[in-house]
Amino acid sequence: MTAVRTPRVIFAVSAVLYLCVGVLLTAGRGYLGGDALSRVAATQSAILSRDPHLSAIGFVFTPLTSLAQLPFVAFAQWSAGITRWGLSGVLMTSLFMAGAVVMVWGIGGDRGAPQWLRIVITLVFALNPMVVFYGGNGMSEALFLFCLCWAARRLMRWVRTDGVHDLVATGIALGLGYLTRYDALAPAMGAAVLVFGLSYYRRRAAEHRFAGAAMDLVLVTAPVTLAFVVWAGTSWLITGQAFQQFTSQYGNSAILTQSGAGGPGNPIAAMQYSLGAMLILAPLLPLLVPITGALGIRRRDWQVAVPMLLFGSVLAFQMLSYAMGSTFAFLRFYIAAIPLTAILALLIAPAHGFPPTKRAGQYEDREPAAPLIATRSWRPLAGAALAAVLLIAGLPVTVLGMNNQLMAVQEYSLEAVLFPNPDNVSAKYNDEVRIAATFRTERRLAEYLDALDLPRGAVVMDTVYGFAVLVASEKPDRFVIPSDRDFVRVLNRPLDRGVKYILAVPNTGRGTSDAVNRRYPSMYENGAQIATLELEIPNDGAGQPDWRLYRVIGS
Structure with missing residues (x-):
């Protein structure tokens, strides 16, 4: 199999695997993730809602996960199952997680690692149960891991090639990573420190040492800076808030307050959870970090610092966030430990050859700087083989931890x-x-409303919880939702605007941020004197509210 064809085969096989797993879990077993469905709802609102416009994807979370689903959601007008079962998200994550697998394979090739080692490490990464699960469930982990692995691969190339193309590609990958998750600011800072420090060191004999290092720093940070400024500026211009993740009633900070969740309030307990999560996902990590670090120092191999800084900064950011009580105790937030372990295992074997580059820079490193110690010895390869075996043995630990x-x-x-x-x-x-069983009740509720054959804009609801109803409906334009530009006017005068029904949730917990409850605090209890109870729907899903459907008086 040719070198060009192999990555394509790896990508295709991985994508099909993740797609099949995702379809089995969602359409096959009805198992849907809330974050995944909410992003499907955001994408659907942008093109198929009563008031379609691109800004309907919202500004609480960064947009790339929703934007990547646009081509798939467009077909939902002919096949509602694409949104009902979150299949647009499944397609998106399967493609990007397969891309992450290709990047791990490519890192081994760039290093000149033995073929058997590349195959084993790539397989262990691709078949890790967390990778398989998040490669097919429509959430943001797949796209985020792809961006991180892409950035790590190109920055590792730059360490050897000093090529401007590799540096620019690293910056683009990190910029796209920021548009996927806010966490990407941490690896962007890590990359900036490495690039400036190494570039400054390389130019120790040059006249314009600082200027050259500063130019490299600009190349790697400009895309992230541009993504940050444009996204914050667009949010401010449209919503009046630059960082809705922190200031909006729908943001993560508000969710933590409303749900009473977040860190344990004890930094030691938070540290214990974070370390435990990383050990579940990457049991070999505490062994690989010092070994590869020592080998990198011995060989004067700067490539070792790349995955430690990029993936390590993400893990450190999550540990700090959880200790500060600003995030949840979710195992998936530490998923960066999996590719970190895989890449470190590849780095045990010494580098051979030279990575591909379009144009090498002035400070390219054609040969390893260290003498030929161990470059032809059996010991590094034996160590790499042992690491591969231990990685395989660690997979059951991840299964048990999950x-x-x-x-x-x-x-x-x-x-x-x-x-x-x-x-x-x-x-x-x-x-x-x-x-x-979560969201099964919302699907039944959507079926009931579809059967009423209501006109356009006949039902008002917020998408705090209602996103699952929205994506399950065959006619999403029947709903008036907060992303509609006339939502406030309709909510204020529902009868005059042709509204027949209002969907209400309890005015407690996250329900306090529901726009219907904020406008009519007693809506769920008694219809707020503008509606009468039509139907009460007990919920059999975890963490989901009991619904009440109110008919607007006079409609």
Whole structure:
């Protein structure tokens, strides 16, 4: 198989694997992630809602995960299952996670790693259960990992080639990473420190030492800076808030307050959880970091610093955020440990050859700077082989960790989804069944409203919880939602605007941010004197509210 064809085959096989797993979990078993569905709803609102416009994707979360789904969601007008089962998100994540697998394979090729080592490490990464799961569930992890792996590969190339193309590509990857997750600011800062420091060191004999290092710094940080400024500026111009993630009633800060979640309030407990999560996902990480670090110093191999800075900064950011109580105890937030371990295992073998480059720079490193110690020895290869074996042995640890209710609150219910057992009456299994049933009630509610054959704009609701109803409906333009530019006017005078029904949730917890509750605080309890109760819908999903459907008086 040719060198050009191999990555294509790896990409195709990986994408098909993740797509099949995603379709099985979603359309096959009805297991849907809330974050995944909310992004599908945002994309749907931009093109298929009652008031379609691009800014309907919202500004609370960065936009790339939603924008990447636009080509797929466009077909939902002919096949509602694309949004109902979150298949647009499944397609998106399967493609990008397959891209991350190709990047890991490519890093081994750029290093000149033995073929057997590249195959084993790539397979271990691609088949890691967390990678498989998040490669097919429509959430942001796949796209984020792709951007990180792409950035790591091109920055590792730059360390050897000093090529401007590699530096620019690194910056673009990090910029796209920021448009996927705010976490990308951490690896961007890590890359900036490495690029400026190494460039300054290389030019120690040059006359314009600082200017050259500063130019390299600009090249790698400009795309991230541009993404940051443009996204914040666009949000401010349209919504009046530059950083809705922190200031909006729908933002992460508000969700933490409303749900009473977040860090444990004890930095030691937070540290214990974070370290435990990383050990579940990458049991070999505490061994690989000092070994590869020592080998990098011995060989004077700066490439070792790249994955440690890029992926390590993401992990450090998550640890700090959780310790400060500004994020949740989610295992997926530490998923960067998986590609970090895979890349470090590849780095145990010494570099051979020279990575491909369009134009090498003045300070290219054609040969390893260290003498030929161990470059032809069996010891580094034996160490790499041992690391590969231990990586394989660590996969069951990840499987067991994903089934732990305390450590993996978003993943442990997979047991009930993949291996249903009606005879199991344990409390843990009952919780798993309820989580697996999440959004089933919202789908039934959407079916009920579709059967009424209502006109356009007949139902008012907020998408705090209503996003799952919206994506399950065959006619999303029947709903008036906050992204509609006339939402406030319709909410203020629903009868005059042709509204027939209002969907309400309890005015507690996250329901306090619901726009209907903010305008009519007693809507859920008594219809706020503008509507009468038509239907009450108890919810059988975990963390989801009981719905009430009110008919507007006079409609």
